[in-house]
Amino acid sequence: MSKGTAGFMNGPTPIDAAPRLAVDLGLDADDLLVKRDDLMGLGGGGNKVRKLQVTMGQALDAAADVVVTTGAAQSNHARLTAAAGARVGLPVVLVLQGHAPETERGNVLLDRLFGAEIIWSGHRPPEAVADEVEHDRSRGRVHRIPFGGSSPASAEAYVRAGEEVLDQVPDVRHVVVAVGSGGTMAGLVTAVGAERVLGVDTGAVPDARRTVHALMEGMRSGTQGAADSLRIDGGQVGQGYEHLAESTRAALSRAARTEGLILDPTYSGRAMAGLVSAVASGGIRPGDKTVFLHTGGLPGLFGHEAF
Numbered sequence: 328m329s330k331g332t333a334g335f336m337n338g339p340t341p342i343d344a345a346p347r348l349a350v351d352l353g354l355d356a357d358d359l360l361v362k363r364d365d366l367m368g369l370g371g372g373g374n375k376v377r378k379l380q381v382t383m384g385q386a387l388d389a390a391a392d393v394v395v396t397t398g399a400a401q402s403n404h405a406r407l408t409a410a411a412g413a414r415v416g417l418p419v420v421l422v423l424q425g426h427a428p429e430t431e432r433g434n435v436l437l438d439r440l441f442g443a444e445i446i447w448s449g450h451r452p453p454e455a456v457a458d459e460v461e462h463d464r465s466r467g468r469v470h471r472i473p474f475g476g477s478s479p480a481s482a483e484a485y486v487r488a489g490e491e492v493l494d495q496v497p498d499v500r501h502v503v504v505a506v507g508s509g510g511t512m513a514g515l516v517t518a519v520g521a522e523r524v525l526g527v528d529t530g531a532v533p534d535a536r537r538t539v540h541a542l543m544e545g546m547r548s549g550t551q552g553a554a555d556s557l558r559i560d561g562g563q564v565g566q567g568y569e570h571l572a573e574s575t576r577a578a579l580s581r582a583a584r585t586e587g588l589i590l591d592p593t594y595s596g597r598a599m600a601g602l603v604s605a606v607a608s609g610g611i612r613p614g615d616k617t618v619f620l621h622t623g624g625l626p627g628l629f630g631h632e633a634f
Contacts, residue, residue, distance in 0.1 A: 335369045335376050335383075335411060339491040342618070347585040352606045355613045360496055361588065364488070365595075365623035370410025371437065373403050373623025374511050377484035378476035379411045385470070385480070386417060392467030395420040395460045397453035397474050399569060401593070401627040404476050404508075406434040409443035419443040420466075422457040433630015475508020475531065479545030485514020486548055492618055493519060500615040503602045505594035505622055506539065506559065507531040513542035515620070521556045525610070527601030528561045529594055530568035535559055560601040568593065571631065574600040591624025592631045598622070 341363045349359035367376040386394050394417050398405040405421045412419035421438055427447045431439060438445055448456045454474070461469045492499055492515075502519055506512050506526040516524045516539070528535040540554035565572025571592045578599035582588040590596040602619060605611040 335380055335414065336367045339495065340364050340366055340488075342492075342495045345586050345588065345619070348582060348588070351581060351585050352603060353613065354606060354611070354615070354617070358613065358615060358617055360616070360618050361586075362488075362492060362495075362502075362618050362620045365621045365625065367623075369414060370407045370441065371623070371626055373407060374485075374620070375404045375407040375476050375623075376411075377488060378404075378481035378510055379407060379472075381481040381484055382472045382476050382478070383408075383411045383415060383417070386472070387415060389470050390468060391417060391470035393418045393420060394470050394472055395422065395457050396472040396476070397422045397424075397448075397457045399424050400428065401434045401630045403434060403591070403594070403622075403624045403627060404474075405443075406437050406441070406626060408472060408476070409438045409441035412443065413441045420446060420460055422446045422448055422453045422460065424448055424453050433628070434626045435630060437626055473508070475510065477508035477510030477513075477542060479513075479542055479547070482510040482513040482517075482542050482546055483548060485511045486518045486546075487514075488620075489515045489518020496616060496618055498616050499523065499618050501525055501605075501611050501617040502620060503527065503598055503605070503611075503617065504620040505529050505598035505601075506535045507594055509535065509538040509542050511620070511622065512539050512557075513546065516557065517543060517546060517548055521558065524558060525601065525605060526557065526559045527563050527598045528559055529597050530564035535561070560604060562604060563597040563600045572597070572600065574603070578603055588621075589625055589628065590621070591627045593627055594622050594624050 343361045345359045346356040512526040575596040579596045
């Protein structure tokens with residue numbers, strides 16, 4: 328295990344063709360491919376596994392006694408941090424937004440199964456509660472992993488993912504991806520260029536464009552392009568991050584009924600809604616080779632009350 332890196336995945340994730348969905352959207356049958364980062368084996372899979380290769384590796388290098396991170400109640404990042412901690416033998420504390428549910432389901436159920444300690448933030452910001460955990464000396468050496476696992480260092484993991492895309496689909500014209508904490512898009516843009524990455528804002532951060540750009544500026548391989556060069560669809564947030572938008576509901580159904588492809592209601596579902604919108608508006612056209620990055624999140628579907 329190399330310094331700063333934990334071994335949670337081996338080799339590139341696969342690329343699947345999605346011809347029926349492509350035609351349903353108005354593209355040519357061979358235009359649309361799905362990059363299956365949801366199939367990484369750790370803890371139910373998802374894009375956070377790549378970032379945890381770095382962030383959990385940093386915790387091991389720091390000889391941490393415990394790892395703490397934050398998230399929404401159905402946080403995929405929290406679930407995978409718990410799984411990564413179980414894999415390497417590090418206790419994990421998850422500070423989740425809001426109050427404990429009457430019934431634990433979806434990601435929360437898996438958080439418990441992986442052995443994480445869950446602290447509910449109540450009416451306080453999760454970051455403030457996590458600050459207290461981080462400075463609790465009784466816990467020993469506490470390593471803090473940022474919200475969503477995104478930092479300039481962990482975003483480098485998605486530079487490698489972008490390089491995989493270029494190897495697998497050399498003529499790619501568009502890469503469509505959800506934007507949560509920003510690290511995934513930052514890495515992809517660095518690898519394949521801002522003009523080819525369409526980020527779909529999920530409402531996880533107040534300013535997705537500024538968040539992605541700041542991460543890129545801090546990356547060792549980051550480019551110095553202007554923030555306004557980033558392609559970001561801000562039209563899929565709906566009533567907010569934790570609410571299921573109608574465009575997302577329709578996109579979830581469309582992917583499932585044409586390809587048997589299951590998306591989640593927070594991230595990949597919104598990204599698919601962004602793809603639908605881009606095709607409808609002419610931003611993505613027939614003949615444009617397009618890769619949809621499936622960031623995972625299936626357990627969150629089973630924990631979403633509004634679905």
